[in-house]
Amino acid sequence: GAVVSQHPSWVICKSGTSVKIECRSLDFQATTMFWYRQFPKQSLMLMATSNEGSKATYEQGVEKDKFLINHASLTLSTLTVTSAHPEDSSFYICSAREGGQRETQYFGPGTRLLVL
Amino acid sequence: GQNIDQPTEMTATEGAIVQINCTYQTSGFNGLFWYQQHAGEAPTFLSYNVLDGLEEKGRFSSFLSRSKGYSYLLLKELQMKDSASYLCAAMDSNYQLIWGAGTKLIIKP
Numbered sequence: 001g002a003v004v005s006q007h008p009s010w011v012i013c014k015s016g017t018s019v020k021i022e023c024r025s026l027d028f029q030a031t032t033m034f035w036y037r038q039f040p041k042q043s044l045m046l047m048a049t050s051n052e053g054s055k056a057t058y059e060q061g062v063e064k065d066k067f068l069i070n071h072a073s074l075t076l077s078t079l080t081v082t083s084a085h086p087e088d089s090s091f092y093i094c095s096a097r098e099g100g101q102r103e104t105q106y107f108g109p110g111t112r113l114l115v116l
Numbered sequence: 117g118q119n120i121d122q123p124t125e126m127t128a129t130e131g132a133i134v135q136i137n138c139t140y141q142t143s144g145f146n147g148l149f150w151y152q153q154h155a156g157e158a159p160t161f162l163s164y165n166v167l168d169g170l171e172e173k174g175r176f177s178s179f180l181s182r183s184k185g186y187s188y189l190l191l192k193e194l195q196m197k198d199s200a201s202y203l204c205a206a207m208d209s210n211y212q213l214i215w216g217a218g219t220k221l222i223i224k225p
Contacts, residue, residue: 102146108158
């Protein structure tokens with residue numbers, strides 16, 4: 001089956017540093033990748049949608065300059081949280097969709113970010 | 117606007133049956149998804165309905181009524197490992213998923 005990996009699974013950093021999270025589709029080509037954020041006891045919140053080779057589409061309220069998304073290849077998307085602050089501490093989950101399969105999203109295992 | 121409603125929390129007994137309801141309002145509709153999410157983990161896919169009716173998959177079944185904007189997830193023969201949050205998500209006309217807040221299911225022995 002389709003597998004999506006995320007790296008790292010856990011990251012603890014100091015306030016003001018930048019953190020990069022990778023999302024990879026291991027056995028399929030992901031033309032579209034989605035980045036979600038989930039705070040404790042809340043549902044998934046879509047942050048942005050990225051299509052390979054083009055700029056990401058950000059949801060309302062999500063700062064483009066703070067959450068940099070790059071989808072340079074059909075198997076890799078990265079989310080960089082720039083100048084992270086404690087309020088950015090959250091569970092970040094990516095999902096990937098194969099070209100032509102618009103109904104199906106495969107989720108990565110998530111990355112837990114703790115900013116001290 | 118787009119909206120998904122599902123109960124915040126439900127409790128059931130091991131071996132019993134539980135039904136988790138979900139109502140949705142979306143701009144266009146391309147299907148209704150149910151996901152299971154254990155604490156600290158990413159969601160895992162359970163079911164997808166796009167046509168009216170009941171889809172059965174082992175102990176789990178999912179029902180959809182498009183005219184009513186309503187779906188439910190039915191879990192039979194509950195096991196302790198079924199304790200998790202169950203997320204309802206509707207896909208809109210742009211093929212974007214609109215997520216509910218999730219129903220935390222607590223299974224008691």
